[in-house]
Amino acid sequence: MLVQSSSYLVPISAIALVVLLGLRLLQQYARLKHVPGPFLAKLTNFERAYWVWTRRAHEIHINLHQEYGKIVRCGPNMVSVESGLEVEKIYRMRDPLKKSDYYHVILPMIKGKILPGLFATQDEGMHRMLKKPIAGVYSMTNMTSFEDLVDRTIGVFLNQLDARFVNTGAICDWGTWLQYFAFDVVGEMTFSKRLGFLEQGKDVENIMSDIWHWFEYVAVIGQIPWADYIWAKNSTVSKLRQSRGSPMVQFAKKREADRALHSDTTGDYDTRDFLSRFMSAMKKDPSIPPWALTAWTSSNVLAGSDTTAIFLRTMFKNLIEHPESLKKLRQELDEAFEEGRLSKPVTWKQSQTLPYLEACFKEAGRIHPPFGLHLERIVPEGGLVLCGKEIPEGTIVGMNAWVVHRDRDVFGEDADSWRPERWLESDDATRRRMDQSLLTFGAGHRSCLGKHISYLEIYKLVPTILLEYDLELVNPDKAWKIENRWFVPQFGFNVRLRKRSPEFNFTDVKDSC
Structure with a gap:
């Protein structure tokens, strides 16, 4: 028996x-049954992972909100919010909502150990420890002290454009060269040494491709974080897996070692760049762990390059695509230059006197934000009311900037269209509401610490390029193919460059590569 x-x-x-x-x-389905959304997404996160895998997630999220409304269920325990008026609730400054496990996927594991990072850590104590000693370095007031380092890279960039494209008549892959510039300028600002993209005209040591491949993994697996624990965050597998290390991290570590040796030898080191200021912060507070230095420097290169490059591409793309905007901006720049209010390269202070440039900057960040997925948070104890619906504690909520920036209640009926004038014609209340709804660099307590690096680069480079060159789009029918390759929907395009003012050159620029 x-x-x-x-x-x-x-x-x-x-x-x-x-x-x-x-x-x-059934339990998972029932707890959020009052939130509309696609049927499969209510049962499994594989649906939203598939959306990201298609590289069209930003478009799919927009379409879902057009179909279901301001709030959409995108997973068994995940809700997407469109309304810009709810930004403050989700990304608040005080008592912030915790980041979801999506961010844990971003952190790399090498030989069984997770490397913490300022952007991705979920631990608020860790975030405070990493941010407090260096937060002041990233203020806009302090950022202007890096301006000569940015000018140095702008000079190299323009010299390379002249030699490779203007003088030869060759076609320039403009999107790629903007990316080279963004990587090299953040290398200059961080280490007083460029990574070498501009001089070599290529992806040095596959740094760009390595970053893209890693985030292609992160973007998809971040929708199903448990899968990351099985493979990438499995300590046993990590110890057995051969790890050659990130070229970007290796570059950072070498610069750190060189600087430490110089400091030990001379008792001093360069006080202008980020590395020297990070080292100074560590010297003042011996309790900061040694690995924090690499976390800071590598995060600078990682976060300050791709997003800035996307932003630069977006501004030039839309200016070329909308000649009436380009004409207005050129008129503003030319008049200021003729009146002696602009130099070459344009300074940060000068750029802040150009209202149409500012409008184009804000509109570029609105129409094509660098981050193309949800900024996920976990609803705290007691729940939240979002768009009139009660969302229980423990639910993952998030906003995709591509969705929020098309909220007609905030940005108007033409929210899908490029129109910089909206920032100049609106009354104070409307403009304030639009500003508060922008997620270009995140929002609230965990907004991008390095956003002022992008501000400095973009406000200086865009007017300098437009004063110096005419850009003609090549093969316009094949341009603007936008793919959400990882976090950032990106595209490339080819141009021909012609000089507008031949007297402008940087032949005396010091080579720091």
Whole structure:
């Protein structure tokens, strides 16, 4: 009888497992049944992982909100919010909502150990420890002290454009060269040494491609974080896996070692760049762990390059695509230059006197924000009311800037269109509401610490390029193919460059590469 009865254990166990799974699915479905959304997304996160895998997630999220409204269920425990008026609730400054496990996927594991990072850490104590000693370095007031380092890279960039494209008539892959510039300028600002993209005209040591490949993984697996624990965050697998290390991190570590040696030898070091200021912060507070230095420097290069490059591409893309905007901006720049209010390269202070440039900057960040997925947070104890619906604690909520920036209640009926004038024609209340709804660099307590690096680069480079060159789009029918390759929907395009003012050159620029 024992043998006979035991023969029923397997099917009974299987039935019990199916029943438990069914009850779990039913429970998950019921707790957010009042939030509309696609049927499969209510049952599994594989649906939203697939959206990201298609590289069209930003478009899919926009379409979902057009179909279902201001609030959409995108997973069994995930809700997407469109309304810009709810930004303050989700990304508040005080008592901030915790980041979801999506961010844990971003952190790399090497030889069984997770490397913490300022942007991705979920631990608020860790975030405070990493941010407090260096937060002042990133203020806009302090950022202007880096201006000569940016000018140095702008000079190299323009010299390379002249030699490779203007003088030869060759076609320039403009999107790629803007990316080279963004990487090299952040290298200059961080280490007083460029990474070498501009001089070599290529992806040095595959730094760009390595970053893209990593985030292609992160973008998809971040929608199903448990899968990351099985493979990338499995300490046993990590210890066995051969790790050659990120070229970007290796570059950072070499610069740190060189600087430390110089400091030990001379008792001093360069006080202008980020590395020297980071080292100074560590010297003042010995409790800061040694790995923080690499976390700071590598985060600078990682966060300050791709997003800035996307922003630069977006501004030039839309100016070329909308000649009436380009004409207005050129008129503003030319008049200021003729009146002696602009130099070459344009300074940060000068750029702040150009209202149409500012309008184009804000509109570029609105129409094509660098981050193309949800900025996820976890609803705290007590729940939240979002768009009139009660969202229970423990739910993942998030906003995709591509969705929020098209909220017609905030940005108007033409929110899908490029129109910089909206920032100049609006009354103070409307403009303030638009500003508060922008997620270009995140919002609230965990907004991008390095956003002022992008501000400095963009406000200086864009007017300098437009004063110096005419850009003609090549093969316009093949341009503007936008793919959400990882976090950032990006595109490339080819141009021909022609000089507007031949007297402008940087032949005396010091080579720091």
